[in-house]
Amino acid sequence: MIYIGCHLSVLNGYQAMGRTMLDFGGNTFAYFTRNPRGGKSKDIMPDDADALNTLLKQANFGPLVAHGSYTMNLCAANPTTRANGLDMLGKDLRRMEYFPGNFYNFHPGSHVGQGTDTGVQLIADALNQTLWADMQTTVLLETMAGKGSEVGGSFEQLRAIIDRVALKQKLGVCFDTCHTWDAGYDLVGDLDGVLRHFDDVIGLDRLCAVHFNDSKNARGSHKDRHEKLGQGHIGADAMKRIALHPALGGRPFILETPNDAAGYIHEIRTVRHWLEACDG
Ligand code: FE
Ligand code: FE
Ligand code: ZN
Numbered sequence: 001m002i003y004i005g006c007h008l009s010v011l012n013g014y015q016a017m018g019r020t021m022l023d024f025g026g027n028t029f030a031y032f033t034r035n036p037r038g039g040k041s042k043d044i045m046p047d048d049a050d051a052l053n054t055l056l057k058q059a060n061f062g063p064l065v066a067h068g069s070y071t072m073n074l075c076a077a078n079p080t081t082r083a084n085g086l087d088m089l090g091k092d093l094r095r096m097e098y099f100p101g102n103f104y105n106f107h108p109g110s111h112v113g114q115g116t117d118t119g120v121q122l123i124a125d126a127l128n129q130t131l132w133a134d135m136q137t138t139v140l141l142e143t144m145a146g147k148g149s150e151v152g153g154s155f156e157q158l159r160a161i162i163d164r165v166a167l168k169q170k171l172g173v174c175f176d177t178c179h180t181w182d183a184g185y186d187l188v189g190d191l192d193g194v195l196r197h198f199d200d201v202i203g204l205d206r207l208c209a210v211h212f213n214d215s216k217n218a219r220g221s222h223k224d225r226h227e228k229l230g231q232g233h234i235g236a237d238a239m240k241r242i243a244l245h246p247a248l249g250g251r252p253f254i255l256e257t258p259n260d261a262a263g264y265i266h267e268i269r270t271v272r273h274w275l276e277a278c279d280g
Contacts, residue, residue: 001249001250001275002062002210002243002248002249002250002251002252002253002271002275003026003027003028003061003062003063003250003251003252003253004026004027004028004212004243004252004253004255004268004271004272004275005021005024005026005027005028005029005030005252005253005254005255005268006021006024006026006029006030006254006255006256006257006259006264006267006268007029007030007031007067007254007255007256008020008021008029008030008031009031010031010032010033010042013045013048014044014048014049014051014052014099015048015051015052015055017029017031017052018051018052018055018056018059018061019055021061022055022059024261024264024265024268025265025268025269025272026268027059027060027061027062028061028062028063028064028065028252028253028254029064029065029254030064030065030066030067030105030254030256031064031066031067032066032067032068032069033066033067033068033069033092033095033096033104034068034069034088034092035069036067036069036070036071037069037070037071038071039069039071039072039084039088041091041092041095044095044098046098049098049099052099053099053100062250062251062252063101063102063103063208063209063252064099064102064103064252065102065103065104065105065140065174065209065211065252065254066092066096066099066102066103066104066105067104067105067106068088068089068092068104068105068106068107069088069092069106070107071084071085071088072084072085072088072089072106072107072109073085073109073110073112074086074089074108074109074122074123074126074127075108075109075110075111075114075118075119075120075122075123075126075151076109076110076112077111077112077113077114082122082126085109085126086126086129086130089106089126089127089130090129090130092104093130093131093135093137093139096135096136096137097135097136097137099137100136100137101136101137102137102138103137103138103139103140103172103174103208103209103252104137104138104139104140105139105140105141105142105174105209106139106140106141106142107142107144107150107152108123108141108142108144108150108151108152108157108158108161109122109123109150109151109152110148110149110150110151111149111151112149113149116151116157117160119149119151120151120157120160120161120164121164123151123161124161124163124164124165127139127161127165127167127171128164128165128166128167131165131166131167131170131171132167133167135170137170138170138171138172138208139170139171139172140171140172140173140174140208140209141158141161141162141171141172141173141174142173142174142176142179142211143155143158143173143174143175143176143179143180143183144176144179144183144224145178145179145182145183145221145222145223145224146182146183146184146222147182147222147223147224153179153183153222154183155197155198155201155202156201158173158202159201159202162202162206171206172206172207172208172209173202173206173207173208174208174209174210174211175198175207175209175210175211176210176211176213176256177210177211177212177213177214177215177234177239177242178211178213178214178215178224178225178226178227178232178234178256179211179213179224180194181215181219181233181234182215182217182219182220182221182222182223182224182225183220183222184219184220185197185219186219187234187238187242188219188233188234188235188237188238191238191241191242191245195245195247195248199247204247207247207248207251208251209251209252209253209254210242210248210251210252210253210254211254211256212229212239212242212243212253212254212255212256212257212271213226213227213229213255213256213257214226214227214228214229214230214231214232214233214234214235214239214257215227215232215233215234216232216233217232217233218233219233226256226257226258227257227258228257228258228259228263228267229255229257229267229270229271230270240274243271243274243275244274244275244278253271255267255268
């Protein structure tokens with residue numbers, strides 16, 4: 001059994017997100033740790049954090065998947081941009097300690113012409129400067145579509161980052177279905193083969209969370225345009241097979257589909273029906 005939920009706005013605080021997700025019928029969620037484009041963050045009120053932690057426990061939520069800012073590029077060519085990214089990562093991870101035992105995922109970065117190997121090294125350097133031994137968060141590298149100079153468009157690139165980080169036990173991967181499809185992995189025709197390949201290269205024990213998105217584009221398009229569940233090129237049948245795949249059991253599945261609240265409620269209910277039908 002997986003956990004299902006969607007991306008929520010942190011605008012009304014932390015406990016409010018937990019309440020909203022209960023209303024939506026889900027049992028996990030994602031949120032941006034700071035403004036995804038501007039990079040600013042709001043202070044966390046300890047009472048609000050405690051209230052959310054209590055709610056998560058009472059309602060048997062799965063782990064949350066907080067998302068780092070899009071402006072954070074740990075392998076930027078510009079040293080100032082890189083330093084800003086390092087600063088954001090450090091502060092985000094310190095703030096995650098208010099919510100012990102959850103996940104923090106981020107886009108590895110874009111190497112902007114420096115080459116993949118330099119990108120991989122800069123990302124690993126940043127993680128080596130930021131992770132600490134008794135932190136309570138697992139940091140997830142997101143699988144990317146391979147748009148532009150993005151690092152992380154292949155499992156091998158993510159593995160290369162992990163290999164160069166000392167505190168590997170703090171690292172995992174967030175598997176974005178739209179991104180891996182756009183990167184060229186055949187989730188429709190050969191889901192077992194893709195997951196076996198992931199296991200060979202990275203290890204399924206590191207696959208900690210799923211971003212559960214359909215794609216507006218054909219496989220291998222390197223575009224990264226999310227579509228509503230079942231309305232894209234991956235399609236309902238393959239999305240259902242992913243949700244029910246035994247290798248992905250126990251993971252939080254986060255919808256980042258282009259939806260309003262009603263659309264998310266509908267998709268969460270759809271996934272729940274798949275899970276229940278398979279249970280009986
Ligand atoms: Fe993402
Ligand atoms: Fe994603
Ligand atoms: Zn995306």
